[in-house]
Amino acid sequence: MDLWLRESQISDAVMTYKIKQTLIRKKTKYQDLAIVDTYCFGKMLVLDGIVQTTVKDEYVYHEMITHVPLFTHPNPQKVLVVGGGDGGAVKEILKHPTVERVVLCEIDQEVIEQCRKYLPEISFALDDPRCEIFIGDGIKYVHEHKNSFDVIIVDSTDPFGAAEGLFGRSFYKEIDECLTENGIFVAQTETPFYLPEVVKGIYNDAKAVFPITKLFMAGIPTYPSGFWSFTLGSKKYDPQKVDLSSSVNINTKYYTKELHKACFVLPKFIENLTK
Amino acid sequence: MDLWLRESQISDAVMTYKIKQTLIRKKTKYQDLAIVDTYCFGKMLVLDGIVQTTVKDEYVYHEMITHVPLFTHPNPQKVLVVGGGDGGAVKEILKHPTVERVVLCEIDQEVIEQCRKYLPEISFALDDPRCEIFIGDGIKYVHEHKNSFDVIIVDSTDPFGAAEGLFGRSFYKEIDECLTENGIFVAQTETPFYLPEVVKGIYNDAKAVFPITKLFMAGIPTYPSGFWSFTLGSKKYDPQKVDLSSSVNINTKYYTKELHKACFVLPKFIENLTK
Incomplete structure (x- = not known):
């Protein structure tokens, strides 16, 4: 067959x-x-x-959605992941020695249970004592936890259907309030080749809330077009200006300190979506 | 249907x-x-x-395979394209005012004829008076034209079957001799996600010949994995060190002066292929 x-x-x-x-x-x-x-x-x-x-290409997405904000923040201690029930983002976040606590807020308990069972290579960090799992609605969780996280990562499905509420200006305002004073937010934000208007809309919604808003890109072979965008919103720290020379070295397959800055240099048609 | x-x-x-x-x-x-x-x-x-x-995504490939070497060279006048019968590379090369002559060496006349007929949006520059078309074997053409081109672009099919001879150390030695004193060579060199050993082999073959050899990347949705490598070999000019501040502005959709340097900053697993 x-x-x-x-x-x-x-x-x-x-x-x-x-x-x-x-x-x-x-x-x-x-x-x-x-x-x-x-x-x-x-x-x-x-x-x-x-x-x-x-299993083969998860490292690109999970390294880039986590290490870019975590190395931009000088001392990330509390991190929230909205979605991300596969545990891949948690696995990368826990490589940072400053991190004391990661909350994973996943609406669908089955995702966690089945990934624990069938994808231990990705989900193993969910059992780390620093990881706290909350099963429930990310919008509600964010609303109820003001000033609580140094970094918030929205590791959701696409902005059509179930995860629609995890995109858009009103949710980003809630994210802003859920972040601590100099907090940073990142979300996966689709492919500019197929969905330029979606990327542009998300960028503008984030920009309406965060003083520093930037897109960055990564090559992900199993996502449509293979070239994926992430949107970062920051209250204070600029990911392209941060000094990474003394940051700790962690084990990665995609992320490097040089790429941390280069991934923000956008092809012209993508740069134009941010204007 | x-x-x-x-x-x-x-x-x-x-x-x-x-x-x-x-x-x-x-x-x-x-x-x-x-x-x-x-x-x-x-x-x-x-x-x-x-x-x-x-028609929709040709600009990525054609801009990156041409503008990166042409803006690295301070005065590219004579350019050779091996393959590239669709004319897309010639279209981009002729945006450079220094270029006096482009030779397109394509083995298959039918590619040129059918692209002229059905893909005029891509092939139109083949009719430019600065473009000279030579129908024949690229290996032979390169061998017979020593010290003749400032930039050579190998815009071939994949290194399996017909185009196999356009990859490898012996061809790169011929390319080196076909280039003028400070010439630059670029080729499309496959996807490091699916074919890491192929990318590594090509890089090492080019490195054995050129004093400066570097990989760069671009997001191309219609090529496998969507994230494609190019290999650049240069006798003198380093693409990451060139001063682009006074270079002419040309109309592009992907290439920018900032991306010219950022595209060489490689994800770690790709960087490792060059070590």
């Missing part, structure tokens, strides 16, 4: 992956969850038909 | 494109040539089943 996963976030340019087997497929309260084992990317988490993370 | 193009350079991670119609399909002396009209990327040139260029 020739099994293929057909991922069609972009309906007319469809990526397909040859699959060894489906490890779990389950309708949760919130979404259609699957973990499949692929030939090319190893095990892969798929939510509502969209690839979320894979 | 639901028509799809299935591009399987990577056999277990296959990109598919919904197609309006096939404009031309022809077995040439060298390859299986097709130009199809897609919903997502407009018209697309496909050789031996592999997407070469599309």
Whole structure:
């Protein structure tokens, strides 16, 4: 039997992956969850038909969504991850010796449970004593925790459907209040090749709230177009001006101190979305 | 009828494109040539089943393979393109006012003819009086023209099959002799996500010949993984050290003077391929 996963976030340019087997497929309260084992990317988490993370390339996304804000902040102690039930972001955050506590606020407990079972390579850090898991709505959690986190990472699904409320100006105002005095926020914000207006809208919404708002890019082969944007909002620290010369060295496969700054240098058509 | 193009350079991670119609399909002396009209990327040139260029995203590849070497050289007058029969590289090269002559050395005349007919948006510069077209073998052409070009761009298909001879140390030695005193060479050199050993091999082959050898990256949605490498070999000028402050401004959609340097800052796993 020739099994293929057909991922069609972009309906007319469809990526397909040859699959060894489906490890779990389950309708949760919130979404259609699957973990499949692929030939090319190893095990892969798929939510509502969209690839979320894979064993082979997860490091790009998880390193860039975490180390860029955490190395921009001089002393990140308390970190909130909204979404991110696979635990990949937590795994990277806990590489920072300053971090005392990470709260993972995931709405769908099944994501955590199935990733614990089938993706231990990614989810193992969820068992770290510094990690606290809260099952519930990220919007509500952020609203109820003012001035609580040095860094907030929104590691959500796409801004269509379930995660829509995790994008937009009103949520970013709540994020701003949930951050401590000089806090930093980062979110995954789609591909400027296929969805330039979405990227532009998110950027403008963040810019309306944060004094310093910047886009950065990373190459992620299992996300549409392979070239993905992240939006960073900061109250005080500029990620391109921070002195990284004395920051600790951590073990990474994608992030470097040089790339920390270079990833903000945008191709012209993407730079134009921020004007 | 639901028509799809299935591009399987990577056999277990296959990109598919919904197609309006096939404009031309022809077995040439060298390859299986097709130009199809897609919903997502407009018209697309496909050789031996592999997407070469599309109307919608050609600018990334063609700007980066040309402007990086041409702006690194202080006075590029004579430029050779090996391959590149679609004319996209020539289009970008002729934006540089210093350029007096571009030779396009393409082995397959049919590529040029069909791109002229079906892809005029990309190929139009082939009719520029500064462009000279030579139909023939790039290896032979390079061998027979010592000390002749300030910049040589190898805009070939992949290093498997027909274009294999356009990669490797012996060809790079010929390139070196075909370049003028302070000449610069660039080639497209595959994706480090899927083919790290190929990228590493090409880099080492170029490094054995050129005093300055560097990889740079660009996001190209229609190439496997979406994140593509180019290898630059230079006799004298370092692309990261060149002063671009007084270089002319040209109209681009991807390349910028800032990106000229930032594109050489590599993710760690790619940087490791150059060590």
